[in-house]
Amino acid sequence: MTTETFVTERLAVARPVRWNPLTRIAFRFCFLYFGLFCLLTPPIVFELTGPLGRQLGSGAQFWHIRKLQSFLDWVGREVFGTGVQLYSTGVGDQAIFWVLLFCILVVAVAGTAVWSVLDRRRTQYRTLAGWFLLVIRILLAGQLLSFGFAKAIPTQMPEPSLTTLLTEYGDFTPMAVLWSQVGVSRPYEMLLGAAEITAAILLLIPRTALLGALLALIDTLQIVVLNMTFDVPEKISSTHLLLMSLLLLAPEARRLTRVLLLNRAAGPSAVPYPFHTARSRRIVAVIQVALGIWIAVAAVHGGWHAWRTGGPDRPKPALYGIWSVSEYTRDGHPVPPLTTDETRWKTVIFDYPDTFTFQRMDDTLVTVPADVDAASRRIRLIEGPPKYRPMTKTVEARNPLGTLSFQQPDTDRAVLTGELDGHQVTLTLDRIDQDSFPQRSTSFRWVQNRPNF
Incomplete structure (x- = not known):
């Protein structure tokens, strides 16, 4: 960071810009909606547990959903006319998760209205926004690390099995077509993983966070397109990861427009950041990188285990x-x-x-x-x-x-x-x-x- 940029940001803190009413309302809604989504959607926060999460097992990330089972089932019956339950398939688009998403939306809308009335004299939320965007950036990086290593160690889309080789193409579901298409080319799958890992690394380094958000936008957009067009049952999570990428880029929209569309100098960043001294920024940067390594260790360990048990060198039966x-x-x-x-x-x-x-x-x-x-x-x-x-x-x-x-x-x-x-x-x-x-x-x-x- 240059001295000029540092001074500019300190002046911005000293003389905060007044946010317009729509910006304040949008921030309140995003804070409540994405905050609840990240807390209540099982894999998002669970990735931060790193190797500890592997010890707890995948069932640990669903404990709160089981606690909410009766309430979500009631909402499903009363609002949508159907009961819902949690299935142990690992699928993210189950009916119970759609009902949960509906509840999150209702709470976020109601909370935004109440917050806007009670806090109507507030002119800006730069400090809170700085912490909020920092957490969103770390959570997005954690998801991309998990996705990336599952492809870099090519186990998410494995090589087509022997049974798959004999299955007629017409009997494949669209998702099976996608999995076989990617799995048949390990270099392609590994490159997809490398792109996601690169975006995560850039997100975890404050100086490169903007570039990481741009690459994350491209990565998550591709995931959303594939999930939508091949009917992969992870539409909820992938769409929200795309929205989280856009959320990180929103404060930089004016700078990006000046550089990419108007071919002008970008000017200072308007992204709020909760740390203002050089020492605190260095400490937090080290913590973010350490957290990325913590998550990566778990992802590599899980991927390597999956490779040993399901890859080409896995145990094979007699008469394979x-x-x-x-x-x-x-x-x-x-x-x-x-x-x-x-x-x-x-x-x-x-x-x-x-x-x-x-x-x-x-x-x-x-x-x-x-x-x-x-x-x-x-x-x-x-x-x-x-x-x-x-x-x-x-x-x-x-x-x-x-x-x-x-x-x-x-x-x-x-x-x-x-x-x-x-x-x-x-x-x-x-x-x-x-x-x-x-x-x-x-x-x-x-x-x-x-x-x-």
Whole structure:
């Protein structure tokens, strides 16, 4: 900071500019609305807990929602005609969160009206605005760090699974299309994460906060567009992160207009800041950077754990891969591969240790929980519904299916024997080269004479 800028800001503090009535009302509303939103929306403040939050578990961030469950359910029934409850899916656009958002809006509007009447003689809120914008900036940076490392360590949109490779494109939801599109290109996903991490770092350094807010605006705008156009159920949080970016830029609107549109000198910053001495600014800057490191440590640890358990080097089940059922015998009789037969299997997929996927002759994919014991070479298909797999179209299987033993004469051939639905079966499996799929086999090329469709 130059001496001229420092003196200018001190003079601004000494002779504060009178805010017009609309600015004062807008600030009161934003202070109440975004303050309540950040406090009551689970992930916003929770990110500041850093590694401590990882120890508490993801359920800790929803404790206050559970406390408000009865009240929000009452509001949902009385105002919108439907009850609401909290689901443990991690989805941010649940009905209960929309009802919560409605309550926040009502309280903010009513609070603004009362505040405006009781505090009508106040001419400005520069000190309070300085603290408010500082907190908003830190919270926005925390969210971008979390989002960024989930992509920089490419686990948010993982590489398409083996089941995904066999799923027909028409069976994908728009969100599944987006996740597969990004997941198929790790460099692209990592660059998206790098942009979000860069914006967060710039936001946490006071000297570069304006540049960070501009980059955060671009990052969050892209997130909002993708969430809206691909129906990703995080529209509430992403839209508010975009609004928080605009909130940080609002005091700089005049300077940005002069530089970007009028090609003139920017002039001194009008952003209120609660610290005015050089020493206090340095101390707070160090604290902000330390807080960013604290959040980043948790994000990196979580991302690395997700990479080890869900990345390419994750634990894989015995017989990992895609297998074609070349022969199917039931109770000693061969079963021909007829597309009208709903009981014969066409393909078997071993992708995750706790699941088993098979494809029927009509190409329907069925995923069921499984216990694969490599030591005893047994596969137990467990009763109960299959695990939630958002990327593919999952069909409920009739349970219990049975228990199978497997033998593997060579790497490209396996035999399953045992009981399925009360019948003795023998399945001969031939490995399908997973790298034969274009998503796995198509490499980058500088020279191409035709489109890669």
